[in-house]
Amino acid sequence: MPVDTGLNKEGMIFQRDQYAKGGLGVRYWDYRDRSALQHVIGNDILDAGCGEGITLEKLVKLFPKAHVVGIDTEPENLEICRKHGLPAQEGSLYALPFADASFDTVLFSEVIEHLDTPEKALSEIFRVLRPGGRVIIIFPNDRTFLLARLAIGMIREAFYNPGHVRQWTPRQIRKSLNAIGFVPIAGSSIPFLFWSISLHHIAVAEKTHD
Numbered sequence: 744m745p746v747d748t749g750l751n752k753e754g755m756i757f758q759r760d761q762y763a764k765g766g767l768g769v770r771y772w773d774y775r776d777r778s779a780l781q782h783v784i785g786n787d788i789l790d791a792g793c794g795e796g797i798t799l800e801k802l803v804k805l806f807p808k809a810h811v812v813g814i815d816t817e818p819e820n821l822e823i824c825r826k827h828g829l830p831a832q833e834g835s836l837y838a839l840p841f842a843d844a845s846f847d848t849v850l851f852s853e854v855i856e857h858l859d860t861p862e863k864a865l866s867e868i869f870r871v872l873r874p875g876g877r878v879i880i881i882f883p884n885d886r887t888f889l890l891a892r893l894a895i896g897m898i899r900e901a902f903y904n905p906g907h908v909r910q911w912t913p914r915q916i917r918k919s920l921n922a923i924g925f926v927p928i929a930g931s932s933i934p935f936l937f938w939s940i941s942l943h944h945i946a947v948a949e950k951t952h953d
Contacts, residue, residue: 758795771934775881775943776801778933782879782947785847786810791839791868792854793831796824802850803829814839836864844873852881855916856907865923872950878925880946882911884932887942913944920948 776798783802786809793799793813802811813831815821824831834840837860849868855861868878885907917927925948932941 758797771942772797775933775945778931779850779852779879779881779945780805782877782929782945783848783850784877785873787846787848787873788812789814789839789841789846789849789871791836791849791851791864792857793824793829794820794853796820796827796829796831798850798852799824799829799831800827837867839867839871841871843870844876845871847873847876849876849878850881851878853883855880856882856885856909856911859908861909862919862923865919865925869923869925869950874950874952876950877928878920878948878950880916880920880948881943882916882946883907883943884938884941885910887940911944913938913946916944916946920946924952925949926951 780798780801783806786806788802788806788809788811790799790802790811790813793815796813799811799813802809811830813824813829814834814836815824815831816833816835818833821831821833832840836854836858849872851864851868855864858864865878872878913930913932917930920927927946927948929947930944932938932944935941938944
């Protein structure tokens with residue numbers, strides 16, 4: 744879960760602390776990332792909203808010859824990334840500090856649900872992608888997560904406020920991507936076929952023109 748700066752330090756749940764616990768949750772987290780990262784193309788890769796850098800670290804290891812960079816707005820997240828030697832920098836998702844057509848792939852993992860104006864961020868991602876480039880979007884099903892965490896006794900995590908502004912659905916994300924000019928090419932709900940009982944949805948779309 745991303746650092747929520749609206750909470751006291753005592754109330755925060757940090758991604759790396761959760762990941763260090765191991766167990767079923769981490770196995771699922773790794774499965775989610777494998778499912779998403781199989782869609783990565785090219786040698787210039789942006790992790791937009793990289794958080795504490797767990798998935799950014801996987802990108803660096805999976806694509807050692809690629810130019811990989813993460814961006815985040817929270818200084819605390821960036822400090823954690825840099826502590827782990829990761830290529831992260833500060834910047835706004837609404838005004839990405841990169842030239843037009845700079846990237847082949849943009850990963851947008853568990854970020855869109857936090858944004859007040861997600862279409863503005865998607866437009867910026869469209870701008871920095873090269874023609875033929877891909878955006879990979881991952882977003883959670885909050886209702887299923889609540890039930891799953893309660894079922895395995897993760898009471899604190901179940902009722903933690905992650906700061907989500909909106910619950911997205913696969914249909915809504917396709918509509919928003921089409922409105923920006925993207926062409927959706929893949930979509931899958933995991934770990935089950937049906938969104939209503941799944942934990943995440945992965946949407947992949949291409950930029951086909953400038």
